[in-house]
Amino acid sequence: MTGTGLMQLYVFLLAGVVGYQVIGRVPPLLHTPLMSATNAISGISLVGSLVAAGAHHGRLATVLGVIAVIGATINVVGGFLITDRMLGMFHRSAPAKGEAGAPAAPPGAERGR
Numbered sequence: 001m002t003g004t005g006l007m008q009l010y011v012f013l014l015a016g017v018v019g020y021q022v023i024g025r026v027p028p029l030l031h032t033p034l035m036s037a038t039n040a041i042s043g044i045s046l047v048g049s050l051v052a053a054g055a056h057h058g059r060l061a062t063v064l065g066v067i068a069v070i071g072a073t074i075n076v077v078g079g080f081l082i083t084d085r086m087l088g089m090f091h092r093s094a095p096a097k098g099e100a101g102a103p104a105a106p107p108g109a110e111r112g113r
Contacts, residue, residue, distance in 0.1 A: 039079040046072035 049072045053065025 039076060039083065042072060042076045042079055046076055 046069065049065055049068035051065075053062055053069050055061065055065070
């Protein structure tokens with residue numbers, strides 16, 4: 001392995017350790033805004049993997065690029081689904097008919113049948 005390849009491996013491993021430490025220390029209250037930012041970063045990695053897949057640097061690079069495109073797409077779609085589900089927990093559901101706070105029926109609405 002050349003010096004450049006060893007340096008790239010070092011940076012990759014260091015980024016993984018730092019990323020794990022940063023994400024592990026996020027309080028639960030900040031998870032929804034963090035997921036939105038993570039989805040944006042995943043979109044950028046999707047664009048990068050598309051570039052890698054279409055760069056024609058060889059068969060192995062193309063195969064790895066396609067695998068990266070699939071992984072990044074799953075990450076983006078899953079992130080948006082999870083964020084949507086988390087935000088859905090904050091919506092109030094409409095009260096059922098007859099419950100306190102339900103809108104009253106207009107006068108004469110039941111007689112029209």
